[in-house]
Amino acid sequence: MATLDERFEKGLEMRGRLAGGQGRIYKGAVPAAYDLAPDMYRISTESLYGSIWSRPGLELRYRAIATLTVAAIQLTTQVRSHIRNALNVGITPEEIIEILMMVAFYGGIPAAYNALAVTKEVLEERGMHVTLPETFDPSLEPKTLYERGVAKHKELISDVFGYHPTEPTPVERALDVLMHEYLWGAVWTRPGLDMKSRIVCALAALVVRGQYDVSVRRMIEGALRFGLTRTEIMEIGMQLAFYVGVLPARAFMHIANTVFRSPEFSQAEPRGL
Numbered sequence: 001m002a003t004l005d006e007r008f009e010k011g012l013e014m015r016g017r018l019a020g021g022q023g024r025i026y027k028g029a030v031p032a033a034y035d036l037a038p039d040m041y042r043i044s045t046e047s048l049y050g051s052i053w054s055r056p057g058l059e060l061r062y063r064a065i066a067t068l069t070v071a072a073i074q075l076t077t078q079v080r081s082h083i084r085n086a087l088n089v090g091i092t093p094e095e096i097i098e099i100l101m102m103v104a105f106y107g108g109i110p111a112a113y114n115a116l117a118v119t120k121e122v123l124e125e126r127g128m129h130v131t132l133p134e135t136f137d138p139s140l141e142p143k144t145l146y147e148r149g150v151a152k153h154k155e156l157i158s159d160v161f162g163y164h165p166t167e168p169t170p171v172e173r174a175l176d177v178l179m180h181e182y183l184w185g186a187v188w189t190r191p192g193l194d195m196k197s198r199i200v201c202a203l204a205a206l207v208v209r210g211q212y213d214v215s216v217r218r219m220i221e222g223a224l225r226f227g228l229t230r231t232e233i234m235e236i237g238m239q240l241a242f243y244v245g246v247l248p249a250r251a252f253m254h255i256a257n258t259v260f261r262s263p264e265f266s267q268a269e270p271r272g273l
Contacts, residue, residue: 004046011050018053018064020088030078048242058235064089065099065197066204066236070243072100072115073107073208079115083122093123093130098193099201105183106205136186146177149185156199156222199223203236207252208244216252220259230260 002010034041053063064086071079086096096119104112123130153160161176168176188198203223206216223233233256241249259265 002050007046007050008042009050010054011045011048014049014053015045017060018049018085018088020084044242052238052242055235055238057231058239060089061091062197062200062232062236063239064091065200066239067243068096068099069103069107069201069204070208070240072103073111073205074243075111075114080118080122083115083119087122087126093119093128094132094192095197097130097132098190099197101187101190102193102198102201103205105179105187106202107209132192135190142181145181145185147185148189149180149183152188153180153184155195156226157218195226196228199226199228200236203233203252204240207237207240207248210244210248210251216255217259220256221262221264224259224265230256 053060064082068079068082068086071082083096087093097116100112100115100119103115150160160180193201199219199222202219206219220233224230234253237249237253237256240252
């Protein structure tokens with residue numbers, strides 16, 4: 001087992017890597033917090049960066065996507081540093097914009113617009129000027145957009161309407177239609193972000209919003225069907241424990257564990273996570 005000093009050194013190395021290879025990074029993204037509580041900096045460097053970001057079970061790319069999703073939804077001032085981190089680990093500006101388009105539906109349009117504005121500032125600091133091409137086709141019939149969304153949703157979840165515990169009201173049905181048209185038909189189908197990254201983004205959004213109902217279970221099931229491993233899913237919960245709080249993260253991990261034990265998935269991967 002690594003000593004605390006070894007964890008701290010590993011955490012400093014990870015901070016430097018996320019900062020773009022700038023070496024040992026002291027005081028982090030919030031120097032004022034270090035000045036007030038240096039022990040907090042030491043503890044977070046050891047536990048978060050030295051013990052979690054450095055774990056092998058989930059690629060750094062997906063850790064950065066999950067963390068950026070959470071930071072954007074929380075409207076945190078640290079979203080700027082997480083945008084920089086994402087760029088520094090190889091996530092492209094176009095992919096960051098696509099992640100934030102996902103955030104608009106899972107975390108709210110204000111959160112997405114706030115993070116997009118910060119993204120523009122960060123890119124301009126680096127001399128980068130990015131505008132995604134307009135790919136949304138307004139000439140589509142709503143029925144076509146809806147059917148496209150249902151088809152995409154079914155790639156993850158075969159029974160896309162099975163989450164209603166009771167007969168839905170007309171208003172709920174109308175919301176379902178809109179979500180299949182725009183979230184699933186217009187956003188999930190966009191080519192600028194791969195499917196696995198979108199799933200990681202969606203799972204992170206469900207964790208940060210504290211959604212402990214059937215929607216979390218169904219997204220975890222869809223992630224497994226798509227090919228994410230049990231370890232990757234559990235590592236998403238582990239990664240976010242220090243960003244959303246231990247209780248929401250543990251609740252997510254508990255739901256994931258019950259999914260792993262269900263008949264469909266119980267033999268999919270060896271135990272021992």
